[in-house]
Amino acid sequence: MAQRLQGRTALVTGSTSNIGRAIAVALAKEGAHVVVSGRDDARGAAVVGQICEDGGRADFVRADLDGTAAASRALAEQAQDLLHGRVDILVNNVGIYPPATTPTTDEETFDRVYGVNVKAPFFLTQALVPAMISAGGGVVINLGSWIARLAVPVGALYSSTKGAMETLTRAWAAEFGPQGVRVNAVSPGVVVSPDWDTATDHPGEVMMRGTPAGRSGHPDAIAAAAVYLASDDAAFVHGTVIDVDGGRTGVAVVAV
Incomplete structure (x- = not known):
């Protein structure tokens, strides 16, 4: 069976663990030469x-x-050097989540979260998309979040950054789509890292009770959606946010 991304190149930010790692591995399995990045x-x-x-x-x-x-330009330049001058697929995955409420969030935390979650992908996209356009096309995949649309009591700052990324997805699709660059996003639901101690309950499991899936997800589910969006199978998909959340945002939750 032919690999869907054979001969293509990819940069995945925040890809040393969890969802980012799964995406990098999945893109490589489909034939892409992947630049893994992280701290x-x-x-x-x-x-x-x-x-x-x-x-x-x-x-x-x-x-x-x-x-x-x-920082974003430096990463773009290093990735382009390793990938012989071009990045065909950019996955803006990097993000941080401070478990703070609005009253307990200080200005330094606010600036840091928006810097990592919004400004970094903005300027990385700015640095890489022109070369994609010159090469005849490319793909940008952003990571949103289910709590950007279904609010939870803790995480206002984080959810607002993911709302910004989902909005940028649509705006960039309008801006870059006519020039050959497809922009879409994946919105993960409650995802448990493979490193989580299975002997203890993950707090996210409570949020998944009564959903169609009835359980939290695995990073591989998010990676599968990213592979689809990166491939020619999604050639007619622009400005879309794909919910991969076990039905959490789209289906009424039944009390159990």
């Missing part, structure tokens, strides 16, 4: 090692995407 050298090397052991191609770039344009 942890050891974790980055482990992801690259996994991909290479499976017969894929990957490189690691250490990046601290703090929201400055300089």
Whole structure:
């Protein structure tokens, strides 16, 4: 069976663990040469090692995407150098979630969360999309969140950043789509990291009670959606946010 992303290149931010790691591995399995990025050298090397052991191609770039344009441009330049001048697929996955309420959020935290979750992907997209256009096309995939549309009591700051990314998805689709660059997003629901201790209950499981899935999701489910959006199977898909959340946002929850 032919690999859907054979001959293409990809950069996945925040891809040394959890959802980002799953996306990087999945893109590589479909034939893409992937640049893994994050702040942890050891974790980055482990992801690259996994991909290479499976017969894929990957490189690691250490990046601290703090929201400055300089940090995003530096990552873009390093990724382009490793990928022979072009990035066909950009996955804006990096994000941080401070478990703070509005009264307990200080200005430093506010700026840091918006810097990582919104400014960093904004300037990274700004740095990479022009080359995609010149090359004849490309794909940008953003990561949203189910709590951008179904509010929870803790996480106003984080959910607002994900709402911003979902809005940018539609705006960029309008801006770049006519020039050959497709922009879409995946909105994960409650996802449990494979590193979670299975001997203890994950707090997100409570939120999934009464949903069609009835349980939390695995990072591979998000990765599968990202592969679809990156591939030609989604050639007619623009400005869409795909909910991969076990039905949490789209279906009435039945009390159990």
